[in-house]
Amino acid sequence: MNSFFNKIIKEPLFQFLIIGLILLGGERLINSEDYNNDQYSILIDDPLLAQFMQRQAKSFKPEDALKTIQGLSALERQRLIENYVKGEVLYREALALNLERDDQIIRRRLMQKMDYLAQGFYDEKPPLTEADLRVYYDSNREDYKKVATATFTHVFIASGKKLTWEQGKVKAVKLLRDLNTGQVPFENSGLYGERFLYNRNYVNRDDEEIGSHFGANFQKEMFSLDLLAPSDAFKWQGPLKSSYGWHLVLVTRRTPLYVPDFQDISGTVLADAQRQHQREIKQLAIDKLVSKYQIEDKTERK
Numbered sequence: 001m002n003s004f005f006n007k008i009i010k011e012p013l014f015q016f017l018i019i020g021l022i023l024l025g026g027e028r029l030i031n032s033e034d035y036n037n038d039q040y041s042i043l044i045d046d047p048l049l050a051q052f053m054q055r056q057a058k059s060f061k062p063e064d065a066l067k068t069i070q071g072l073s074a075l076e077r078q079r080l081i082e083n084y085v086k087g088e089v090l091y092r093e094a095l096a097l098n099l100e101r102d103d104q105i106i107r108r109r110l111m112q113k114m115d116y117l118a119q120g121f122y123d124e125k126p127p128l129t130e131a132d133l134r135v136y137y138d139s140n141r142e143d144y145k146k147v148a149t150a151t152f153t154h155v156f157i158a159s160g161k162k163l164t165w166e167q168g169k170v171k172a173v174k175l176l177r178d179l180n181t182g183q184v185p186f187e188n189s190g191l192y193g194e195r196f197l198y199n200r201n202y203v204n205r206d207d208e209e210i211g212s213h214f215g216a217n218f219q220k221e222m223f224s225l226d227l228l229a230p231s232d233a234f235k236w237q238g239p240l241k242s243s244y245g246w247h248l249v250l251v252t253r254r255t256p257l258y259v260p261d262f263q264d265i266s267g268t269v270l271a272d273a274q275r276q277h278q279r280e281i282k283q284l285a286i287d288k289l290v291s292k293y294q295i296e297d298k299t300e301r302k
Contacts (some may be wrong), residue, residue, distance in 0.1 A: 155193035159245035172239035172246040215243035
């Protein structure tokens, strides 16, 4: 038993707890008269308990919480009070021992709260007008670009290995005539050509993805093809050259790159403009706080 006790008292955690208790007990003994003042008085009422309950439940409906508090039984109310008192006492004693100092977690939480408070200045500013939104839209048109897309299937003829590029093109031109003569539909493309590294069918795929699969040359040619009339629904086009060979394509839908009109995306523009406005106002508030301080830079510079 003695050896076990000796081992325990040598543990750093045990020693830390003993020192903490001694410091706390000594502070209480020296300042015993202070324990009769308001610093050690905990006032409890229904609104305070309602706030405590809201935080515990992560619910923010004060009226509902207050009704719940008033409807508690005596035992339930006592348990709630005990939980609140326990938390409040631990919080106050931690502050009394300066445990919040040099704590990076507490520091980060306090910074987040101040950041949130700075953001609150946004509500004091007048709302954005339509003129403001149009200025924002004009300044950020590139952000609202809708990428070019295409829906198509293709028949692939590999070239550069078994077949030279010229031989592959000759084979593709002949196959193109067969596809158009037979009016081969979209769903039958898999009956012709060779297996491609990626997909055979592409539905509403953007130009960047198409370029990554086929190469820049194919991407450019695909979006330069003539738009066909509905009567040419089964007209195959090509051959288009990719990084791997030649392709015959049947395009059923294609949309060019464009920027939507303001009226069509006004809701999105409003949300984006409000976020930027909020960031600017928050930054101004933080800059104002920073301006109160004198910065002494004593870092070593090379």
